[in-house]
Amino acid sequence: MAHEKLRPEFTFDDDKINQLKQIVPECFEDGKINFETLRQNLGDWAQDEDDDTLEHFGLFWPGKKEARKLAAIPSEGTLEPVYGEGLKPDGTPDTDGNNDSKNIFIEGENLEVLKILQKSYANRIKMIYIDPPYNTGNDFVYDDDFTEPLQEYLRRTGQIDEEGKPLTTNKRSDGRFHSKWLSMMYPRLRLARNLLKDDGVIFVSIDDNEVHNLRAIMNEIFGEENFIAQLVWEKKKKGAFLSGDITNVKEYVIVYSKAKDSFNGLIGEIARQTETYPVIKTTNTRGIRIIPKGIASKYRESSHFVKKGSRISSGNMELILLSDMIIENSVLQEDVEVDSNWIYSQKLLDEYANNDKLYITQDLYFRRIVDEPREKKMKDILPRVGTEGLSGSEYIKSDNLFSDGWGTNEDGNAELHDLLGIQNLFDFPKPSKLISKLIASLHDNDCLVLDFFSGSGTLAQSTMAVNDATKGSIQYICVQLPQEITKEDNAYNHGYRKITEITKDRIVNSGKKYNCEDIGFNYFKLNNSNYKKWQDINSIDVNQVELALDEFANSPLKPNWSKNKLLTEIQLLEGFPLDSKLETSNFGKNEVNQISHEDLETKLLICLDDNIEENLISDLKLDSNTIFICLDTAISNQHKLRLSDKGLIKTI
Secondary structure, eight states: EEEEEESSSOOOOHHHHHHHHHHHOGGTTEEEEEHHHHHHHGGGGGGGGTTTTTTOOOOTTTHHHHHHHHHOOOOEEEEOOTTTTTTTTTTSSSSOOOOOOOOOEESSHHHHHHHHTTHHHHTTEEEEOOOOOOOOOSEEEOOOOOOOOOOHHHHTTTOTTTOSSSSSSTTTTTTHHHHHHHHHHHHHHHHHHEEEEEEEEEEEOOTTHHHHHHHHHHHHHHGGGEEEEEEEEESSSSOOOOOOOOOOOEEEEEESSSSSTOOOOEEEEEEEOEEEEEEBBBTTTTEEEOOOOOEEOOOOSEEEEEEETOHHHHHHHHEEEESEEEEEEEEEEEOOOEEEESSSSSSHHHHHTTTEEEEEESSOOEEEEEOOOOEEOOSSEEEESTTSSSOOOOOOOOOOOSOOOOOOHHHHHHHHHHHHTTOOOOOSSHHHHHHHHHHHHHHHHHSEEEEOOTTTTTTHHHOOOOHHHHHHEEEEEEEEEOOOOOSSSHHHHTTTOOOHHHHHHHHHHHHOOOOOOOOBBBEEEEEEOSSSOOOOOOOOOHHHHHHHHHHHHOOOOOOTHHHHHHHHHHHTTTTTTTOOOOEEEEEETEEEEEEEEEOOOOEEEEEEEEEEEHHHHHOOOOOEEEEEEEOGGGSSSHHHHHHHHHHHEEOO
């Protein structure tokens, strides 16, 4: 088939550019976009950049252009599997990498991680929940600066600055207080949108400090038409004793869909009891329907006659008989033609009548009997106490998400204490009940959820709680920065040095609490890539250029590349999720690793040996759905051709 060189980087924008090539190929010259031709093709849709009179609505801040660029800069890192820290589904440590769990915990800076996940998880995530810094003036905001080499960036103890702090305090006295927060959120939300399925949804917790700005940038990134709700969560019963102007007991959860036409909505209740619904609504368009004979009548007289042309009304409701209504023995004897404001089509009315679900009321109106389960959309107020007066901290499966409240800040602190046995271990953890109910509102028990501001790992526990209650198989991906814990923090006194250590312990202890099928997780850490990075040469010295080229001529890999890390990097570059299956087999002296995933037809065969032997060339079975990957220096040109005849081969 073909022989290709494996590219060490991927950006989602590549796909967008390829799509643009398919739509307007004439706008590309020598591989570059001719913007003048593109502007001509767009016609009235194009804005004349020289026309200063044109204005458009939007949110602008110092640094927005750089924030946009930041999302498009390819990652220079990769993810490395960490054996011994993850768990298998049976709860034992994963020491050999043979972990059948589909859950993922990633330790690393979330912007870099989101970039790395772009190809493998594009259009795969059903729900994203994040609880980012609220920008209160006391919390921290990521200070993104990836202009230095990633190795130096990582050397600083895993995304921390020279002073040992991975974040910078965003003080209100800073002239760019809001700008810093917006520049942090913008690229992360933009990359997150790429990962959502078309029927996917994102929930973002926030308070009054930035809710208005968050809505503005989410309108831009997700589209104002995809706004679903601004949920109001009653987070506690009483406000702070020393609060200033007002007692604040609420926060918000902002909700956007990826594509509203594909989104199924948030379900707050499933009604199962038998009810009756009207078939007429005064605000609907008037029309004529035929009510079939044979339907039951609940009119006070078992036999009754109403003449054609009669007008039956009650309040604003009205119907006009266009034929006689004849009732005998509480049954409509003949079809009756009626003019009114109908809710349902003639086809549906006939269906209800045939199934004995349509009847005449005691006021000579028509209603339908409903006994099948009905889904009712979620309300935008998430109260502390439920409709049944209940407010427990545990998630309990229910047809009504509002029956027992949505959890509080106090619940979040208490359950973390119960799980880890330490009080005040983490600031403001969300109650797992809140997130469990958001997950439950999707009514999808076999999906993938993501939190890239994981904190103490509430999403992982919430997922387990829902799986335990519903026997579902929802999988999670949690991403958390390995932020150092200071000596002043209570967690430090109990042996914790990084927030990710708390996250991991919470996930492990949550697994002990619930009886769901999969309590395991795969553990990955952000690390520097196995590939060399090209360094720009600011010199006219030909020898320097030749030396730089020679550096890449022998191998694009760094001298200290790691096999397990490179396998994962190849897997991600080729678009395989992190829960892909890895199988190893031997062909003589060569070891071949097969990577496959249940959702993908293609599989990878990877050999990272220094020399590919003849028997592997002969025995290797390739087809249109199999890609063979090896080191370029390990295989001769002749063998490349032989394998190319069998299928696709890529070399490093």
